[in-house]
Amino acid sequence: MRDVSFDTLAVHQSLKGKSHFTSKATPIYQTSSFSFRNLDELESYFEGETPYLYTRYGNPNTDELGSAVATLEGAESGVAASSGMSAILAGILAVAKNGDHIVACDDLYGGTYHLLDAELKNFGIAVSFVSFGNEQEIREAIRENTKLLYTETITNPFLRAENIKKLVDIAREHSLFSMVDNTFATPYVLQPYKDGVDLVVHSATKYLGGHSDVSAGVIAGSETLIQSVRQKIISLGANLSPFEAWLTCRGIKTLALRMEKQNQNAQFMADQLKQNANINKVYFPEFVSEKGNGAIVTIELSSQCDIRTFFASLGWIKIVPSLGGVETSVSYPLGTSHRNLPLEAQEKLGINDRVIRISVGIESSKEIVNQLLSAIEASLI
Numbered sequence: 001m002r003d004v005s006f007d008t009l010a011v012h013q014s015l016k017g018k019s020h021f022t023s024k025a026t027p028i029y030q031t032s033s034f035s036f037r038n039l040d041e042l043e044s045y046f047e048g049e050t051p052y053l054y055t056r057y058g059n060p061n062t063d064e065l066g067s068a069v070a071t072l073e074g075a076e077s078g079v080a081a082s083s084g085m086s087a088i089l090a091g092i093l094a095v096a097k098n099g100d101h102i103v104a105c106d107d108l109y110g111g112t113y114h115l116l117d118a119e120l121k122n123f124g125i126a127v128s129f130v131s132f133g134n135e136q137e138i139r140e141a142i143r144e145n146t147k148l149l150y151t152e153t154i155t156n157p158f159l160r161a162e163n164i165k166k167l168v169d170i171a172r173e174h175s176l177f178s179m180v181d182n183t184f185a186t187p188y189v190l191q192p193y194k195d196g197v198d199l200v201v202h203s204a205t206k207y208l209g210g211h212s213d214v215s216a217g218v219i220a221g222s223e224t225l226i227q228s229v230r231q232k233i234i235s236l237g238a239n240l241s242p243f244e245a246w247l248t249c250r251g252i253k254t255l256a257l258r259m260e261k262q263n264q265n266a267q268f269m270a271d272q273l274k275q276n277a278n279i280n281k282v283y284f285p286e287f288v289s290e291k292g293n294g295a296i297v298t299i300e301l302s303s304q305c306d307i308r309t310f311f312a313s314l315g316w317i318k319i320v321p322s323l324g325g326v327e328t329s330v331s332y333p334l335g336t337s338h339r340n341l342p343l344e345a346q347e348k349l350g351i352n353d354r355v356i357r358i359s360v361g362i363e364s365s366k367e368i369v370n371q372l373l374s375a376i377e378a379s380l381i
């Protein structure tokens, strides 16, 4: 690049080096597209020999995330998406089309409930919501055009641990696909693909990322199914950006450490809060796996507590309508995640103005519990 002007140099000077200098961390491929030295190289992309053309179709960072989650889930393949919601939508559209029907659990993440209830009908896909705790209800909801059974491994906010093996049995009996949202359990606690679930989806925004600094989704399954999901993500433009993928991969490196500590802290909290006279109910699963029961604890405060004062007295525990970060936070399902559910559905699930969901972090277990207890104390009427 000797005989070129300053103007040209300014554009091209930084593009010289091709090597990654054996960087220990994966570099961030912050690029919209990939370049080719000649037409043979371009042709080799379309023959499947060169992996990358355009970031919406695929990028080394998003691929690293997809394959990391596939590996942790014990699945053949995985693909990243721009959010948990887009991963769920792409997964559903890969197995269901206009005229099809889905049977879904009635105790789902609010955003998923809305997608299934309000949006999918515009795609001509019908959904029946039933209690997945009741096998008979699932069977009775299956129709001739049913394609998919959909649930979450640990439900939100009441943390019911679903019987995934039973679900897989029913799906296989009726030749249906099964899809499970494993966000709350994470592959550290449960690996539903190994039990025969076809598609396992994650909001990587939560525990996989783990630091509340990224919005991302991932879906894992067989090579063939993930191929179709990938095609949907490409067509919907629901791809994840390289930097978000990079951050999520970085988070995953400490998933085991974080989940071990957060699961232990949550167990400790559930045990402690059960003894508290000002708490009506503590929702926490009895047994999810040998690795733990997840890191969310949901409580219902007694009528002795003023809810507004409780939320205003939490000290370093933040009020956050999300979960899964290293910091302990609390959310108010009635005011956020389940706000748009019909009153009837809220009542059926048990959501009321005293229900509080706690996402337990990695701080000292005793200090987390003390902080909560002092907020309860302060809120007594």
Ligand SMILES: *Cc1c(COP(=O)(O)O)cnc(C)c1O
Residues within 6 Å of the ligand: 083, 084, 085, 086, 109, 111, 112, 152, 156, 181, 183, 184, 202, 203, 204, 205, 206, 215, 216, 217
């Ligand atoms: C947050 C969440 C989602 C949605 O994920 P986004 O990353 O916010 O799109 C889906 N399912 C569960 C269980 C969640 O907690």
